[in-house]
Amino acid sequence: MLSLGRLHLITDTRPGCDPLAVTRAALSVAGPDLVVQVRVADSASDRETYDLAVRVMDLCAEAGATCLVNDRLHVALAVGAAGGHVGDSDLPVAAARRVLGPTAVLGVTARTPATAAEAVSAGASYLGVGPCYATTTKDGLPAPIGPAGIRDVTGAVAVPVIAIGGVTPARVPELLAAGAYGVAVVGAVSTAADPARATAALVGALSC
Numbered sequence: 001m002l003s004l005g006r007l008h009l010i011t012d013t014r015p016g017c018d019p020l021a022v023t024r025a026a027l028s029v030a031g032p033d034l035v036v037q038v039r040v041a042d043s044a045s046d047r048e049t050y051d052l053a054v055r056v057m058d059l060c061a062e063a064g065a066t067c068l069v070n071d072r073l074h075v076a077l078a079v080g081a082a083g084g085h086v087g088d089s090d091l092p093v094a095a096a097r098r099v100l101g102p103t104a105v106l107g108v109t110a111r112t113p114a115t116a117a118e119a120v121s122a123g124a125s126y127l128g129v130g131p132c133y134a135t136t137t138k139d140g141l142p143a144p145i146g147p148a149g150i151r152d153v154t155g156a157v158a159v160p161v162i163a164i165g166g167v168t169p170a171r172v173p174e175l176l177a178a179g180a181y182g183v184a185v186v187g188a189v190s191t192a193a194d195p196a197r198a199t200a201a202l203v204g205a206l207s208c
């Protein structure tokens, strides 16, 4: 099976956020076990995305961590990231696999066993599954699927399932019990008073 970190930190570029400071803090605790996914607002330009991705890549390289880029696979290739993540509005999975090549990490969003199995057949390396719980970080999402929804998907595929949406350290045990391999977070680290401490809490919960 793919060797993948269990904690995925997704960059928060909303006004008032400092994605590089948060990434630095998280890497100082989780080091090589962290996966950092560069995610920007849809309104961000490719140049802005590239500039952030270069800097996140540098931080990840220094720490031996993995960097992925959300949506914009050309940016992933341009900065030499380990791979990318796509969902329903992005390139189809098979096309994304062709763009990234056979060995890159390709994450795909899935919410049901059927779409999860389809994504894996088309070349997904791991699945981002959710929203597990209510989130204020992304609008327009379907209703939360909870640990039961995670269990439905983990029962249908053999690739790592990364639970996303409203994840906190306290919720990690029930997600792991549902078969999740790891979790992806934005707010739990980015909006924490102490992002390093928040990362440590997530790392601790994932190691139980």
Ligand SMILES: Cc1ncc(COP(=O)(O)OP(=O)(O)O)c(N)n1
Residues within 6 Å of the ligand: 008, 010, 037, 039, 070, 071, 085, 086, 087, 088, 089, 090, 107, 108, 109, 127, 128, 129, 138, 162, 164, 184
């Ligand atoms: C790990 C992980 N899981 C799910 C998503 C969501 O991707 P997508 O559905 O394409 O939505 P956007 O993030 O692009 O708004 C993700 N990024 N990462």
Ligand SMILES: Cc1ncsc1CCOP(=O)(O)O
Residues within 6 Å of the ligand: 130, 131, 134, 135, 136, 137, 138, 141, 164, 165, 166, 167, 184, 185, 186, 187, 188
């Ligand atoms: C990008 C995305 N896709 C599903 S939920 C989500 C955001 C998760 O953010 P948070 O960890 O703050 O709930």
Ligand SMILES: [Mg+2]
Residues within 6 Å of the ligand: 070, 071, 085, 086, 087, 088, 089, 090
């Ligand atoms: Mg997307």
